[in-house]
Amino acid sequence: MLLQHAEPATGELTATKSDIPVYAWVVCALTIGLLLSDYMSRQVLNAVFPFIKSAWNLSDTKLGSLSSVVALMVGVLTFPLSVLADRWGRVKSIALMAALWSLATLGCAISTNYGEMLIARAFVGIGEAAYGSVGIALVLSIFPARLRATLTGTFMAGGAFGSVLGMAIGGAVGTHLGWRWSFGAMACLGIVLVVVYRCVVTEKRLAQLQPSSAAKKDDLGVRMSFRALVKGLFSTRSVVCAYVGSGIHLLVPAAVWAWMPSFLNRYYGMAPGKAAMSAAVFVLVTGLGMIVCGNLADRLNRKVAQRKWLTAIAYCLLCCVLLGTAFQLPAGPVQLVLIGCGMFFCAGATGPSGAMVANLTPPSIHASAFATLTLANNLLGLAPAAILTGIVADRIGLLGALQLVPLAPLLAAVAFAIGRRSYRRDLDCVNALREQAGH
Template sequence: MTPASQTAAAADSWPPRRYAWFVVACLTLAYALAILDRVSIGLLITPLQAALKINDTQFGLLQGMAFSICYSVLGLPLGMFCDRSHRVSVLVGGLVLWSLATIGCSFATTFGGLFVARMLVGVGEAALVPVAVSLIADYFTPLVRPKAYGVFVTGSSLGTAVAFALSGLFLSWADRLIAVLPVFHGMAPWQVVFVLCGAPGLILALIVVLTVREPRRHGVVSVAQGFSLRPIIALFRARPLAFASLMVGTVLNLVCVYAILGWFPALFIRAHGWTPAETGYALGAVGLPISIFAAVNSGWVIAWLTRRGHRDAPLITAAACGISMAVFGTLGCIAPSGWLALACYGINALFVNWNISSVYSGLSLITPNALRGQVMALHTICSGLIALTAGNFIVGFLSDTVFRTPGGISYALGVVFLTFGLGATIVLLSGRRAFREAVQAHGERNVR
């Protein structure tokens, strides 16, 4: 076979580009719905605290630990499972479960009941990222892959902005819907919001079943292996600093991200006197266009830096996110007016999604195909047990115990942004050389 024919055969082995982008669109929408179901609770803080008699620390646990326990613990088994099974089926199962669990939140009457419902949301969503990262790696060539990951990350931006905007919209519509639709009779407005947030996921699950095909795995001889942590341990031992800097640094950034998702609505409601509906509309209107642009742009930036010879491009973009968190994130928390805080929120949104694009692109550069789902699952475990739990709990705890005035939420958030943003930047920049060496070694193994 001639070199030209070999190149053509390699190109033909990948799924059609147009269909691959359709699959990315489905995965992106699934990510958006996952974020919507995860963070819509943030705008419901006032009615939930009144209905269930919970304090800030408990609310932080509902947003963090309740979700992260199952989301984190199940991440690795699901990552292993998706490396060896039909990934589309795993995606559909998770999508149905977390959507039903979100609807189930509306029936909670106690803190414990809502805690269990949030745990079930975490069970379903634990499947999404490992499956999506693995599918995208087999739908796109390595050169195009960062762009696909960048588009996928827009799901986070879309879900966050839509969660804020729609939650505010649903709250303003709730009384009318309760009066008009029999299915909502006897429900409180916050309950209606949970139902409306969970329902679209069931529709998307049906679309995925009917349209998304399982791709051929590239670079894998066989996936019929027993479950073992030895390959992961050997991989990390070979390049400890490369994996540690990427994973630890991006997790520290995620502490700030989850603090935004969980507590920024409370910042505007308490410190600046905005209503929940006003807060939702404002955060959604500002965050949606900026964050989507940043999420798509992040993949292109990583690809551009890579073409210019920066093998450590994912660490550079993640470090830029850390700097933004420490500067604009902190300024947004302590700003004297709501509009100035909103402006800082918008500037910070330009960099927030660079972090997760860096995770996906970076891990795909230094991880063999057969282990990608598992390594991504380990990152999910760390982001859940550390970032999601800490980002919500620390703010709530500081608000209850240190900064106890209504406006104290500003300082509680500011402490988190400054501390973890600076920490992320230092860790990421310290691992650049090791990451470059790991990328080179991984590329040489693929050539051989």
């Protein structure tokens, strides 16, 4: 029988739904809006893979590197840039990052060869590096702790919806106007959103939404030494398992999102534009799954702490079975349906793992904690997914490469299972330290 255990809410808002200000929802919507732009700029490349492959005669390995370099830069830079954002100001940092990835996407539009495109894509990654961690930390700071898994899942699902829009719009624009205009459209949208965000969201108004105790703890976090910061980020076995499990399980959506347009183009005979539009449906399913799975984790975990881990494990196993079966089947409707079902669960552990990280780290370092989570997500899953799949595809074919991808969630499930065993004990230790710090 699972032990009853309440989740921590120290330093977080405790308001009911009716007490949440409208401005908080506006900030949440705009922050997710920028996340949409983030992933539209990142994933528009996948929609125009066939065009670029034909124009520059690129191998699948080089195509994959154009996608993976973004996640690589995000993984390498997310932690230092997130720490700087905590000190410089989250709102200003968000606006600067969004402006950089938008301008870099414009650079992709005017690239004349693979090398120039690779550099421009690297700068897209630099701009996006800390956005996920800083953005979610900002959102969580103005909402009740009871909504953590839901908000984390919804925020991360914004990446899926942005990918849908980037692939669908990019494919349509590329078909009618050329692939360069696909990048140009994403860049213009990002610049407009930056201007709106900077005009509406301010540090002063955000501070009014946070309790005074949380504000004091944030000040403490800014003054925290690096040694104390690292200790807070890696203080328990379960939080490390949450980082690792989350990162590994995201290898699946990253690989499938990157290569689904090419898969449909090669094995179903779809034109590039139609393939991109069809692939966007699978990305949309992933986003819906992230929201539903995150909300379900919150509902099941109102009183029983360990169930977040069990739900994360269940999502990983379902993804493995469904996608593993799907890619063994011949091309046809049954295969597509099973792929869709697998994609619904492939990123389902995002919400639970994000909530675990928030519960197991002090509120004052949540931006740094989510930076660490983003680092794990990118280095273990998002960065290697596209290029590893491309390398394998050059040797055994794209279908053969995709047949190996569903093995990743099995490793993630093992990490989550290890974390679950020590979660209650680790949570008690973290709460004890918080109470000591409060006195």
